[in-house]
Amino acid sequence: MTAPDQAPGAAPEDIYRRYLVDRIHPPAWRNPKPTGKYHLVVIGAGPGGVTGACEAAALGAKVALIERDLIGGDRLNVGCVPSKAIIRTARLYAGMRDARDFGGQVPGNIDVGFAAVMERMRRIQARLGRAASAGRLSEAGVDVYFGAARFTGPESVEVAGETLRFKKALIATGARPQTPSIPGLAETGYLTNENVFNLTVCPRRLLVIGGGPLGCELAQAFSRFGSRVIIAQDDPMFLPREERDAAQILSDSLARDGIEIHLNTSVVAVHKAGSEKIVDLESDGGRFSVAVDEILAGIGRAPNVEDLGLEAAGIRYDAKSGIQVDDFLRTSNRRVFAAGDVCMEHKFTHAAEASARIAVKNALFWGRKRLSDLTIPWCTYTDPEIAHVGLYVREALEKSIPVKTFTILMHDVDRAVTDGEEEGFVKIHVRDGTDRILGATVVASHAGEMINGLSLAIGAGIGLSAVARVIHTYPTQAEAFKMAADAYIRTRLTPFRKFLARRWLAW
């Protein structure tokens, strides 16, 4: 569910925007009249809510889906879809800039048409919005209600003046950007993922606060569109969750794009001077200022738990960590479940969808599916991309699991070399002494695509020995997995086995 607050500029009205809104919040929409108790009421029509509602309806449940703003949630409107659309165009411009490295000619006049970039983005949003339109959801047997939902009791929720009674409910209201507590920032005005895609002009100078996934992705994209980008991160490296080598490669890559990087640096104050925004930064006790045209804050997300009447339904929550759920995604109200960003640490579209499936099964069919059983990969779509699945080495060692990492450098992968995409690596972590894959990190131009093979292996319990037996298409970048698996096989060739082999051959 998209939070409507603090969005200074609305999305530009054009044919695509109108087309999209006609589908994801039709102006003439009339909410249905509730008839009897619903098997499932879903609050929030983001990826988790839509998935949960459709799954339940497909299984024959009577389902209501409530959305206060736009169907599709962050993913479609202010998250993955628009960001990946503009990142694609940003890669195109980087490709033109670097044409000479590929034996090409740099076009004479590279002129970034920002309006066209954003128009393409809206066109793509409109197209992808079709699949989850209000009309389609109705056709799928889901009663779609627009309006703010509020629990009125442990088994009822109110929306737009109607009371919906339910046997089970699923809260999937998502999260919104955290409001940074930086003096002067709110008064000066700033961008978040909720309004940055409404920009019609590319900021000449942009300060990005926070070196998390969103900050890094958009810093790189805007830099490639010609913005003079400064990024300030108060940690010693970008993407603090990721492996240090991954973060280092990303840091080098951002620097190559011409981004001014300030690590270990905090934004301490902001004020306006004429049309400029003056930002005071502090690092190692030293203070300095930069003047920019726009500020993008990407410093974390807060769950949407307010104004839902959770107390009335006896649902425990925390303003920071969201709705409290057990491993079966059940809240403190046995009839109410939650899924996605509102209750999970991993705030990703695919995690929201996967958790919603579990919640629906557990809610309606007495399922005993556990959230902790999920293998959730994720990816930061910078160039190169950084993807991860499973355990980090540190997590494994904390659990006293001995780990060995098989590393393949992308510069040793033929297809990465032919593609001129040699930056990065594949690291596969196995339980030492076995071929069991615990986790993996991939840094590569298409790491997000590549990680799926490893997620499959982990999810299906396939070890590195089996991966080594799988014939991988040559030349592909995913061949790096096979190379890592082959390295594992070579470690099995102990001196004793070599001795036996030599004896056998001699005989």
Place this chain on the structure above:
Amino acid sequence: MVEAAPESVAGTDPESARETDDALLDRFQAAAVGYFLKHVNPENGLAADTSRPGSPASIAVVGFALSSYPLGVERGWMNRADAAAISLVTLDFFWNSRQSDQPDATGHKGFYYHFLDMKTGRRVWQCELSLIDTTLLLAGVLEASVYFNADNPVEAAIRACADAIYRRVDWQWARGGGVTARQGWKPESGFLHYGWEGYSEASIVYVLGLASPTHKLPDDSFKAWTETYQWENIYDYELLYAGPLFIHLFSQAWIDFAGIRDRFMREKGCDYFENTRRAVYVQREYARRNPHGFKGYGKDSWGLTANDGPGYEIKTINGRERRFLGYAARGVPYGPDDGTIGPCAALASLPFAPELVLPALRHLCAAYPEMTRDAKLPSGFNPTLPGAGPAGWVSEGYYGLDQGLLVLMIENYRSGLIWKLMRQCPYIGGGLRRAGFTGGWLS
């Protein structure tokens, strides 16, 4: 375009070609020791960070200087009385200089600022109170206390002063409230914010921190640090990974890790000596593969480490855009790599993989005679960036850390003197045991 023609020999250095290995090493070691004879202030024992004019002192370089004096005596390059005298002057300075939280003190809580004014001994450049650099200084201090064991007033004073300096260090404070040691502290902003995760040169910090009879690090600090380790299979070598070569060498310069193992290494069937050896092989393999096509890389020309570089600039060379770095921690295989080779770190790997290092040294002499003629090795050179000779860009002057590491490691290869002395230091053995090391010479 393939730029690398790495394995060819660009020139010849007849002198080195005729020398025996020992004579060759003697020449390079003597030249490196010469750094300390020339760039130490006899008034206070402070050693310059670099040979460049106006360079401040680096406390770590002082640690290397103190460690060099005993071997200088043993090799006949100094007499014992002079070595003891300069050692005592140095220790006196560090014991008596101002310790306080004021920004221009020499140290605080027993630690010292990374860079000091060569004359006044006060903090310069608003630099940090450095844990690792203080530890390298302490290693030199403690080595002096072991070597100067004679029953005379000067050598007795060395021993007393060294012990006092070590006991004053407040390792507990240096955790900044956490479990593991922090990298440093500044009076202006408190403890440094930098992460110090993964294997690094900090082993000796933990060893000396754990052994302190006065303000020791907690027992679980070493374990907590080793939980950030990554054991990797890279190029078919299995090792505790760290990119820059110096990381595999600094603690090893003083501590003989051969045959002794902590829990992590017991689990992996390895030790830190063997690990450094493997790291050297990975360095060489990286240079052979030379993924970025830098000039000069090859089987006998390798060594990516923290060292001086050409400076931050972008240049197009042979149609390819190259981004050069200044002083930076270069590493394999993830980089950064700007084509700058660290010859000192490569030569300092001698005790661990002499079969790779000796050919590399002879290659350096043959390919870059203009750089190696006086047997002093620069911090870095970069054949990709054109310079006066085939070595391309060559770092100006010399760095004390490089020279110190060279002196100690060549000695460890030749006689094992530093390792032997430090094995006698109770704090080294005690710290290793508290960190969970067993076996080998600890038995």
